[in-house]
Amino acid sequence: MKIVYLDNNATTQAAPEVMEAMLPYFHDLYGNPSSMHSFGGQVARKLREAREQVATLIGALPDEIIFTSCGTESDNAAIRSALATHPERRHIVTSRVEHPAIKSLCANLAGQGYRVTELPVDKNGLLDMEQLESSLTPDTAVVSLMWANNETGVIFPVEKAAALAHERGIPFHTDAVQSTGKIPINVKKSAIDMLSISGHKLHAPKGIGVLYVRKGTKFSPFLIGGHQEKGRRGGTENTPSIIGLGKACELAARHMETENKAVKRLRDKLETALLDGIPQSRVNGDLFQRLPNTTNISFEFVEGEAILLLMNEYGICASSGSACTSGSLQPSHVLRAMGVPFTMAHGSIRFSLSIYNNEEEIDFVIEKLPPIIERLRGMSPYWTSVAQACVSA
Amino acid sequence: MWEYTEKVREHFLNPRNVGEVENPDGVAEVGSIACGDALKLSFKLDENKRIKEAKFKTFGCASAIASSSALTELIKGMTLEEAMKVSNQDIAAYLGGLPQEKMHCSVMGKEALEKAIENYQGAPAKETGAQIICECFGVTDREIERAVRENNLTTVEEVTNYTKAGGGCGNCHDAIRQIIERVRAEAKPAVRPKLTTIQKIRMIEEALEREIRPSLKHDGGDIELIDVVGNRVLVATRGACAVCKASDITLKHFVEAKLRELVSPDLIIEEVAP
Numbered sequence: 001m002k003i004v005y006l007d008n009n010a011t012t013q014a015a016p017e018v019m020e021a022m023l024p025y026f027h028d029l030y031g032n033p034s035s036m037h038s039f040g041g042q043v044a045r046k047l048r049e050a051r052e053q054v055a056t057l058i059g060a061l062p063d064e065i066i067f068t069s070c071g072t073e074s075d076n077a078a079i080r081s082a083l084a085t086h087p088e089r090r091h092i093v094t095s096r097v098e099h100p101a102i103k104s105l106c107a108n109l110a111g112q113g114y115r116v117t118e119l120p121v122d123k124n125g126l127l128d129m130e131q132l133e134s135s136l137t138p139d140t141a142v143v144s145l146m147w148a149n150n151e152t153g154v155i156f157p158v159e160k161a162a163a164l165a166h167e168r169g170i171p172f173h174t175d176a177v178q179s180t181g182k183i184p185i186n187v188k189k190s191a192i193d194m195l196s197i198s199g200h201k202l203h204a205p206k207g208i209g210v211l212y213v214r215k216g217t218k219f220s221p222f223l224i225g226g227h228q229e230k231g232r233r234g235g236t237e238n239t240p241s242i243i244g245l246g247k248a249c250e251l252a253a254r255h256m257e258t259e260n261k262a263v264k265r266l267r268d269k270l271e272t273a274l275l276d277g278i279p280q281s282r283v284n285g286d287l288f289q290r291l292p293n294t295t296n297i298s299f300e301f302v303e304g305e306a307i308l309l310l311m312n313e314y315g316i317c318a319s320s321g322s323a324c325t326s327g328s329l330q331p332s333h334v335l336r337a338m339g340v341p342f343t344m345a346h347g348s349i350r351f352s353l354s355i356y357n358n359e360e361e362i363d364f365v366i367e368k369l370p371p372i373i374e375r376l377r378g379m380s381p382y383w384t385s386v387a388q389a390c391v392s393a
Numbered sequence: 394m395w396e397y398t399e400k401v402r403e404h405f406l407n408p409r410n411v412g413e414v415e416n417p418d419g420v421a422e423v424g425s426i427a428c429g430d431a432l433k434l435s436f437k438l439d440e441n442k443r444i445k446e447a448k449f450k451t452f453g454c455a456s457a458i459a460s461s462s463a464l465t466e467l468i469k470g471m472t473l474e475e476a477m478k479v480s481n482q483d484i485a486a487y488l489g490g491l492p493q494e495k496m497h498c499s500v501m502g503k504e505a506l507e508k509a510i511e512n513y514q515g516a517p518a519k520e521t522g523a524q525i526i527c528e529c530f531g532v533t534d535r536e537i538e539r540a541v542r543e544n545n546l547t548t549v550e551e552v553t554n555y556t557k558a559g560g561g562c563g564n565c566h567d568a569i570r571q572i573i574e575r576v577r578a579e580a581k582p583a584v585r586p587k588l589t590t591i592q593k594i595r596m597i598e599e600a601l602e603r604e605i606r607p608s609l610k611h612d613g614g615d616i617e618l619i620d621v622v623g624n625r626v627l628v629a630t631r632g633a634c635a636v637c638k639a640s641d642i643t644l645k646h647f648v649e650a651k652l653r654e655l656v657s658p659d660l661i662i663e664e665v666a667p
Contacts, residue, residue: 136600305454330558342427379411381433381450
């Protein structure tokens with residue numbers, strides 16, 4: 001069966017160019033970049049190139065790039081470093097809609113005596129900047145806000161938020177895992193101190209991440225070991241993946257326009273057709289402050305897991321914010337923070353596209369999904385009463 | 394992704410008996426949209442008071458739909474008395490098992506069935522005196538007690554898997570733990586898990602050694618376990634017992650009574666030639 005992959009916020013396919021760039025470094029050029037011989041040294045040179053490629057994509061200096069194992073490690077390293085370098089401060093500011101890498105970490109730190117402020121969002125998933133401002137205190141050790149939300153694609157004004165923190169001498173971190181490669185990022189022009197990237201969200205392999213740390217920002221390493229990454233992250237470098245990520249960043253810069261025009265056009269086509277073709281459906285999240293590849297649509301009175309499994313029968317891959325898919329019995333914390341009613345939250349489906357999707361695939365989903373929703377609504381005890389209410393009205 | 398059995402998948406993709414029975418004899422609705430799943434069950438009886446037709450409407454995940462479909466298939470042709478005995482394990486077993494985290498789907502089926510039968514019998518649909526323990530999912534102490542009793546649950550996590558109670562804010566975890574302790578304390582003599590023959594033999598040997606032999610030996614007698622066949626416990630008497638005329642009475646009134654109390658109420662003692 002042909003796979004129609006619309007789950008790119010979960011993970012992406014490694015680009016063929018990325019694979020090609022990586023391959024020699026598994027078997028032929030397997031030297032350790034820290035070695036004194038030129039066999040290892042040639043790999044070190046390649047790593048420098050990758051570091052430059054990553055730095056270029058986000059407007060950073062190569063020295064400001066630390067390679068890690070994943071986005072979660074980058075997030076942990078950033079928050080723990082801010083706390084370690086400001087030991088007298090005991091307050092963390094974040095939002096209610098963060099990825100678990102930040103959310104669970106903050107909950108864990110709250111258990112250790114830190115005070116955590118989780119800023120609310122409005123019904124469109126947007127942040128109240130005044131509330132952010134009033135939450136900042138001299139005791140605040142770090143502000144961590146995601147650049148773009150993984151479930152809804154909603155973009156936070158992190159540059160403005162970073163400026164507010166910076167004015168008060170508070171380190172600012174952003175989880176940019178979803179935005180990197182999809183929208184332009186220029187850290188040089190912002191007051192962002194730390195920024196997390198995950199390779200597998202932008203067509204590099206899994207198991208490679210980046211933490212950007214602005215020059216001059218105090219840093220305390222998370223993994224202590226060898227002198228790799230200038231002593232900021234111990235552990236032998238994952239050379240093939242770093243080289244792959246460098247390539248992926250180079251490609252992302254090149255594809256940025258496609259992402260924002262062609263991918264956005266396909267996303268909009270899918271969204272419009274589904275909203276038109278399926279009654280009682282709506283988009284979750286702000287329509288404008290949003291990544292070009294993501295749409296999160298709720299189909300009222302049906303349950304997300306059931307939708308996903310019926311789409312799975314056609315090879316269509318997507319995600320849901322329903323309780324049954326979260327493993328926690330409650331629908332997604334992002335949708336709940338936005339106040340999405342239960343009738344909608346359980347039936348939410350996230351479609352996330354990439355440059356590898358095409359028109360034909362989108363047409364296929366537009367054709368297959370409406371009957372799936374109709375079929376599940378036909379089984380739903382709630383839909384009957386709604387339909388009856390509509391007829392009698 | 395959940396590891397569903399082929400049977401779950403099949404009943405989800407081709408659910409049986411979807412809809413509502415016309416002029417039903419019994420009907421019930423359980424669950425809620427806030428909880429993420431809900432089931433409306435209706436049935437009709439034939440002239441012999443057997444379930445002629447059963448239909449469902451379900452809002453929920455694949456296992457909720459498959460469990461509802463399985464339930465309607467299971468109860469067709471049953472008398473209400475028989476249907477009352479259908480347990481959530483029967484529903485799960487019909488589907489070749491459900492993931493632990495999805496067992497609440499089978500419990501929802503059982504609840505709907507019971508309420509629909511009560512609805513037919515004109516019994517009060519609302520539980521009286523039940524107290525809400527889990528505010529997030531509106532689960533009562535009665536429902537938790539019952540799930541613990543019928544499924545031999547021992548941890549809060551298991552209770553959450555079977556009833557959803559405790560799956561939200563987590564404030565009720567202590568209350569759930571207390572219910573588990575209370576039910577398990579009560580349940581020890583009343584509800585016993587089905588024993589395998591090996592378990593039975595071990596428990597019988599232990600009971601003989603600790604509770605029975607010392608008394609017999611006091612009178613110069615002894616007893617030996619020869620075999621266990623189903624619930625028949627085959628023993629041979631030794632020493633004074635072997636020649637005692639009252640040994641039949643001792644076996645029935647003392648040994649069998651003790652074993653029934655300590656091992657299983659269905660055991661029957663039989664004396665065999667050594």
